[in-house]
Amino acid sequence: MIVSARTRPPHPVLIEPIVRSALEEDLGRAGDITSDLTIPADTIACAKLVARSAGTISGLIAAERVFALVDPKLAYRPAKHDGETVAAGAIIAVIDGHARSVLTAERVALNFVGHLSGIATATHAFVEAVAGTRARIVCTRKTTPGLRILEKYAVRCGGGFNHRFGLDDAVLIKDNHLAACGGIKPAIERARAGLGHMAKIELEVDTLTQLEEALSLGVDTILLDNMGIDDLKRAGELARGRATLEASGSVTLATVRAIAETGVDYISSGAITHSAPSLDVALDF
Numbered sequence: 036m037i038v039s040a041r042t043r044p045p046h047p048v049l050i051e052p053i054v055r056s057a058l059e060e061d062l063g064r065a066g067d068i069t070s071d072l073t074i075p076a077d078t079i080a081c082a083k084l085v086a087r088s089a090g091t092i093s094g095l096i097a098a099e100r101v102f103a104l105v106d107p108k109l110a111y112r113p114a115k116h117d118g119e120t121v122a123a124g125a126i127i128a129v130i131d132g133h134a135r136s137v138l139t140a141e142r143v144a145l146n147f148v149g150h151l152s153g154i155a156t157a158t159h160a161f162v163e164a165v166a167g168t169r170a171r172i173v174c175t176r177k178t179t180p181g182l183r184i185l186e187k188y189a190v191r192c193g194g195g196f197n198h199r200f201g202l203d204d205a206v207l208i209k210d211n212h213l214a215a216c217g218g219i220k221p222a223i224e225r226a227r228a229g230l231g232h233m234a235k236i237e238l239e240v241d242t243l244t245q246l247e248e249a250l251s252l253g254v255d256t257i258l259l260d261n262m263g264i265d266d267l268k269r270a271g272e273l274a275r276g277r278a279t280l281e282a283s284g285s286v287t288l289a290t291v292r293a294i295a296e297t298g299v300d301y302i303s304s305g306a307i308t309h310s311a312p313s314l315d316v317a318l319d320f
Contacts, residue, residue: 158193
């Protein structure tokens with residue numbers, strides 16, 4: 036399957052266990068008894084994966100693995116690729132082979148493509164809304180348990196960028212950390228004392244006073260939590276050339292442009308993963 040280098044698809048080794056788990060959940064203990072009982076074993080079908088709504092496609096790399104695991108003899112032919120924007124009615128893949136196998140794989144494949152395309156579509160809308168500014172749209176750790184790798188891939192398919200993948204790839208000191216450890220200075224000092232040279236430190240602040248303290252300590256990246264537009268502009272003036280700024284908190288399509296125009300470097304949104312509606316996709320014989 037052809038995919039864009041921009042989307043950086045996860046390695047198949049990482050995708051397969053997720054797909055296998057979804058199939059095991061659906062097949063249960065007895066397999067697809069409906070298809071096995073009603074369709075002769077030698078029945079051949081040609082099925083089309085169709086986008087019933089316009090949107091940005093993601094999840095075809097998972098769908099391909101679904102069909103391959105159910106029946107390696109199925110011929111999967113993509114008509115579109117992850118990261119492409121399609122119109123309603125577009126054929127995005129064609130699957131040829133035994134009808135039983137196609138129907139057994141159908142729902143799991145559609146679940147992946149619909150859910151991940153919904154995330155890609157939501158992300159694309161945010162990216163389009165900030166076009167022409169310096170701001171990049173990034174996701175968060177607000178993902179469906181077990182699907183983070185694929186959901187963050189869907190964000191990339193929509194033109195967004197990924198924040199940290201987990202608790203282990205960057206330091207992000209938030210308000211509860213500060214409350215538990217005694218403030219910004221001790222938190223930064225302790226993090227630096229034990230942190231490897233390849234990792235970054237990001238600190239969440241919600242006031243300009245906290246921002247000034249963070250800047251005085253040379254923090255790499257500062258997350259501006261739920262700040263108003265005026266404070267975001269002032270934060271940009273204070274931090275210019277001294278730290279990377281990320282705006283976060285209650286970001287919507289209606290507000291994201293104004294946030295981007297304050298000059299922040301990144302805008303993070305949990306909604307693009309946890310609240311994106313699925314794209315309407317179907318499998319038609």
